[in-house]
Amino acid sequence: MAHFTKATSLHDWLNQRLGIDTVRRVMATEYWIPKNINFLWAMGMVLAITFGLLLISGIFLLMYYQPNVATAFDSVNYTIMQEVGYGWLWRHIHGVAASVVFLIIYIHMFTGIYYGSYKKGREMIWLSGMLLFVAFSAEAFSGYMLPWGQMSYWAGMVITNLFAGGSLHADGLVEWIRGDYVPAQAFLNRFFMLHVLLIPLAILGLIGLHFGALRIPHVNNQDGEEIDFEAEAAKYKAGDKANSKVIAFVNDFMSKDMMVVGIYLIFFFYLVFYHYDFAMDPVNFDPANGLKTPAHIYPEWYFLWSYEILRPFSTDVGLIAFAFAQVIFFALPFLDKSPNAVPASRRGLFKFWFWAMLIDMIILTAMGKVPPEGLFSTIGLYAALTFIGLWIALPFITKFEKKV
Amino acid sequence: MKELFILAVVTVFTLLTYYLVEPFAHSQMHKHVESEGFAYKDLPALTKKGDAARGKDLVMGAGACAGCHGIEVEGMPAPMDPVTAAQSYGVNPPDLSNAGAVFDPKFLAALIKNPAHALMVEHKFDANKGQMHPMTSFYGAGGDLDQEVADMVAYLQSIAPKAEELTPKMAFETACGRCHAIHYPYVKDGEAHPAWTQIGEKPTFKKKQDALAFETKVLDYQDALTKYMGTLPPDLSMYIRSRGEHYIKTFVENPQNYLKGTAMPRVGVSAESAEKIIEHLEDVGDSKRHMREEIGKNVMIYIIIFAIFAILWKKEVWKELH
C-alpha cells in the first residue's frame, strides 16, 4: 500500500491520492508537440470546442424537446424557439454547430491527407478519425429527424429506403429500421434515443481512442520531419526553448489553439446570430407531411458529395458506388503505397491527386444539391466517375513515387 | 506569411463550396420573382375623387354590401355566423371596418366592379361557364359607375382606422385570417394573444364540452373552406422561417407568380399593410428576433475581445519559443 503523510495543502492531499501532478505532467506540461506546425493543427481543439457547444446546447434542448410525432415540431418551433428563456439561442447554436462541425472535420481530414498524417504508425489516428466521421454523420442524421419537419420526414424516408439494397428488395430490413411502414412514432423515438444516448456515447469513446492513438506516433509536423522527441524535450526542459523542436501541450500549444479558437468563434457566432439559414433549412420549418413531398429534397451540404455519387447511376450501381464512397476513405493508409510521409507538394503525382480529389468533391457537393437535370446530371456523372477513378489510381501513382 | 496563405486557400475553398450549395443552388431551384411594390399595374388607376357620404348610401343601399358583410364600426354585425357563411359562400366574407386601411384603393375599386378579375381567380370563376364568384359584381346604381365605385372606396377609407392605428394583427386578420390559421399564441408588448383560427381567436374553455364544441365549429368551417379552395390553406405559424419575407411578399402580391392556377386569390393589400402582415408573422414565428439582434451584438463584441486576449496570450507564450 502506498504511504500517505499528513497533507500540507489541498493540492498535496489530492496529489497523494490522485497523483494530479503526474497527470498534469503527462497530459499537459510534458506532452510534446512539434513546434513546426501551422494553424491547421488547431482544428482538433476547434472540433473539441464545437463538440462542447453541441453538448451544452443539446442538454438545454433536451429539457423541452418532446419525441412525439404530434408534438415534436411545436416543442421545437414554439416551446423552445419562442417560450423557453434563450431556447432560440441553444437551438441556433446547436443547428449551426452541427453544420460547421463538418466543415472543420473536412478541413481536419484534408489537412491529414495533405501532410500524410495517416502514415508510418499514424494509421490508427486516421482510422479512429474516420470512425468519428461516421459517428458524427449518424449523429447529424438522427438529429435532423428530431424537429419532425418536412426535410426530417423525407430525409428519413429516403435514407432508410437505401437499406432496401436496390433490387435485393430488403423491405423487411427497412421496416425493421423504421419500426413501421413509414417513418412514424417508433422511428422518431428510436432516432431520438440514438441521437441523445447511444451515438454520443460512441463519440465520447472514439474521441478518447483518437487522442490515445496520437500518443505513441506523436503529432505530425508541416515538413514531415522525423523528430527525436526525447532529445528535443530534454533540450526544452533544460531551458533552451528557442532551439528545441518541440513545445509543451500546455501552455505553448494551447495558447496557439486558443488564438485559433478565438478567431473561429467570431466566425461561428456571426453565423449563429446573423447567417443561420444555411444550417437550418427553411423547408424544415414546415411540419412533416407524409402525403406531400417538398419540391426539392437534398441532404445537408456535408452529405451532398456521397449523395451525388449515388444519384447519376441506376439504383443498384448507384448503391454500390455510394457504399464505395462511404468506406473508401478508411482504406487511405493502405492504398497509399508511398513510403513518404511528407506534404503533398513534395510528392510528385500525389500532389495532383490531392487537389483533384478536393476539387472533385466540391463539384460533387455542388451537383448533389442542384436539380439532377441536363448539364448538372452530366457533370455529376463525370465527377462521380472521377472520384472512383482517383481511388483506383491511388495505389499505382503512389507505388512509383520517388523516395524523398 | 505562410499561415496567411494557407488561411486564404482554406477560405477560398470554403466560400466556393458555400457559394455553390447556397446562392447558386437556390438560384437553380427557385425562380426569382421581383416585387412590383404592390403597384397592381394591371388594374386601372382611380380617376374620380370619391365622396364618403354618397359612398355610404351606396354601400348600405344599391351596393347591398351589408347583405353579406358586417361593418362592426358602424354597429352592423355580420349577417351570418362564420360557419354558416363559409357553408354558403365557401369562405366567410370579411367585415369591412378595416378594409379601407388594409387594401389598396385601386384594388378595392376593381374588386367591387369585378371580383374574380381583381382577385385573379378567373381560371376558377368563369362567368361564361356559369361559374359565378360568390361576391357579385357591382354594375352601378344608375349614375357614373366609376364615380360610384370611387365613392364607395372613399366611404370604406373614411370608416377605416388610420395607418398608425392599424395593428399588424388587424392587418393579418382582415387580409389572411379567414383562410389561414396561426396556432401559435404570442405575446407582444406584454399582452398575450391566443391562437388564431379561421373563425377567430381561440378562447380558453373551462369545460371540455365547450372546447370541443368550438373545435367542431372550426372543423366545420375548415371543411367548407377546403371544398371551396380545393385544399385547406396552410397554417402560417412558421411561415416567416419556412418561406421568408421576400417569398411571402411576392406571393401575396401575385400568387400566380409561383403557383400557376392556385386557388389563392390576390388579396390586394397595400404595400404598408403587407409590411404589417410580415410584422405579424414575425411576432408569431420569430418573436425573439429583437433579442437575437441585441444579444448577437453583445456576443460579437465579447468574442472579439476574447480573440484579442487569446492572441495576446499566444504572443506572450511564444516569445520564448522563437
Next chain:
Amino acid sequence: MKNSSRRGFMGKAFGAVAGVGAVASLYAMKRSWDPLPSVKAAGFTTLDMSAYKENELVTEKWRGKPIFVLKQTAEMVKKAKSNPKDIERLIKVGNDYFMVCLGLCTHLGCIPGYNPEEKSFLCACHGGMYDFTGDVTKAPPPRGLDIPPFKIDGNKLVLGEEGPEYKKMLENGTTLRA
C-alpha cells in the same frame, strides 16, 4: 526551476475574459430553467362565485393543487361570527360567505375529506380535523388550511392575485403565504 505551466500576465487576463463569458452563459442557462411564460400565465384561476351551492364542497384546481370552495349556509355564518378567528377565514363575495382553502392538510399534505352532516373535514392520513372554515380542530395539523392568494372582482374570485382582503389575512396571521 520555474514551473513551465505557470501563466504570465496575459494568460491570467485571458483566463479572466474566458471566465466572464462562462458566467454570462450561466445566466442564459439559469433563464432556460425558469418556468415557461405559459406556465406562469396559467397561474391564475378565475372562479365564478355565483355558481356554488350552500354546504356543498367543490374542489377546483389552481397551480396544479386542489382548492376547496365551500359556500356557507346562514347558520354556518352565524356560528362563524361568534368566533372572530373563524369569520376572518371566510371570504365575502357579494352577500355570501365562502371558505376558499388549499385542500392540502397542513400536516403532511394529504387531501382531507368533507363530511356535510358534521360540517367538518377529516384527514385520513393522520386523523387531523378542520371545521367548516378550514380552521384546525384536532391535531396533528399545526394550523388551519392555507388560503391561496385571491382578489375579489365583482362576484368573481381571481386566484393567484393578491387583493387587499388577502393581504389583510396575511397581516393578521389568518393564513401563511401559500
